[in-house]
Amino acid sequence: MNLAYIPSPSISTFQIGPLTIHFYAITMLLGIVAAVWITSVRWKRYGGTFDQVLDTALVAVPCGIVGARLYHVVTTPERFFGPSGDWVEIFRIWNGGLGIWGAILLGALGAWAWMRHKHYPMALLADAIAPALLVAQAIGRLGNWFNQELYGKPTTLPWGLKLNDTGTAIGNVEQCYDGASCPTGTLFHPTFLYEMIWNLVGAALLVWIGHHLARKLKAGSLFALYVMWYTLGRTWIEMLRIDFSHTILGLRVNVWVSICVFVAAAVAFIIIQKAGKPTALLAEKLRTLTELEARTEREREERAKRTK
Template identity: 85%
Template sequence: MNLAYIPSPTVSQFHIGSLTIHVYALTMLLGIIAAIWITSVRWKRYGGTFDQILDTALVAVPCGIIGARLYHVITTPERFFGPDGDWVEIFRIWNGGLGIWGAIALGALGAWAWVRHRHYPMALLADAIAPALLVAQAIGRLGNWFNQELYGKPTTLPWGLKLNTEGSAIGNAEQCYDGATCPTGTLFHPTFLYEMIWNLIGAALIIWIGHKAVRALKAGSLFALYVIWYTAGRTWIEMLRIDFSHEFLGLRVNVWVSIIVFVLGVIAFVVIQRCGKPTPLLAEKLRTVTEIEERDAARAKGGPDAKHGGGGNAGARAADTQDSPHESR
């Protein structure tokens, strides 16, 4: 008999009138809000504004959600298109099923397209968002706890996860995803908690490294460290999970993806140190872009800066800083 364990919630949703609120969706929303706030605080230190981050988020977040869902659909197609599949389930993201790799890939693509249009330094944005992503992912894992999904192998450790047999949580009918027979009361590795702790430690480390080595590391280095840290943890955590997953050469697909992305992260870190631009230089460019945007906004409103003739196209003028004498530093 286990005297200590982590209990599972008995519900994963609640109702306000006729509206159904899914806790999984709330954790996603809270994670997004936290990421925007943390990123904006860090971005302001580089010389940017909250509005710049908010505008970028309005593009990147929808792209990230779509990418996350597409990754899940592509890697588990039988759930949606198999003999027992239901393609309409693709749109029911509150039932779980978002792949972080798809979110990062398509979200980053959307962010890159927007910041390129606005002439913000992408490498600075990547560094600003690196710890924010880890915090957001940590918060999002709480949704797995409420859904009783994506837990690990059986364990006798005192922090094992105990599933409930009542309520509407997904885990009710999925005690052992791998088909094994699990006795009543079996505890499982709380992989959601492992990843939460790993991600929060990583966020703290990235912030600390950023403060200590801001001039030693080239812009973009912190994002590469995020990739390295997250994939290192995801590899061993993924190997604990027992939910259904396609395998290749005896390893889960997400394990292979983590290993490959980890290697790419290490390569990116080395390349950035050799070919990247200094953070202070890009911060100077960002401050220039911000100043031009603020003058243009003042001119549009007929503000005091209008009489000085400052303005013009912010993006075009900011692009000119690329060829300034500072570039050769």
């Protein structure tokens, strides 16, 4: 009998009048708010403004959410299609199922399109948002705790996760690592907590590296390091999980994706050091654009006053 463990929340939703509020959705929103705030603080140091970050977020966040959901649908199609699937479930994102790779891909494309339209340096934004994404992902993992999902194999460690006997948790319907049904009271590796800690440590490391090695690293380097750090942690954490996943050559799909993306990020980091632009140079460009925008806005306000 385990005397020490991490309890699971007894609720995952609450009511406000006719509305059902999901804690999963709240953690997603908190993660987005934290990411926008951290990014804006870092972006201002480069010479930008909060409005520039907010405008970019209004484009990138919806793209990221769509991408995250599409990735989950593509990698687990049986949940939504086929004899046992429900395609309407695609739109119920509060029930869980957002893939980080889809979020990064479409979110980055959306941000890139907006930054290109405004002529802002994308490499600077990538570096500004790198630690912010790790913090946002750490906050978002709390949603998995409330949903009692995405935890790991059974464990006897004192920080094992204890599930509520609700009949909806993965451990109540899937098999343990040894092929037998999980007995009542089984504790599981809290992989959501492992990833939270890994991400927060990574965010701190990126801030430290950016502060101490800013002059040596080219713009975009911190984002490449973010991808490398996250995928390194995701590889070993993913291998602890017991929720359903398709496998290729005995490894979960997300493990293969993490390995491939890590290699791609490592190659990108090397290329950036050889062919990338200095951060100081792009920061000077951003300051010039910001000043031009401010001057244009003042002139617009003055013309509006004269026409009244």
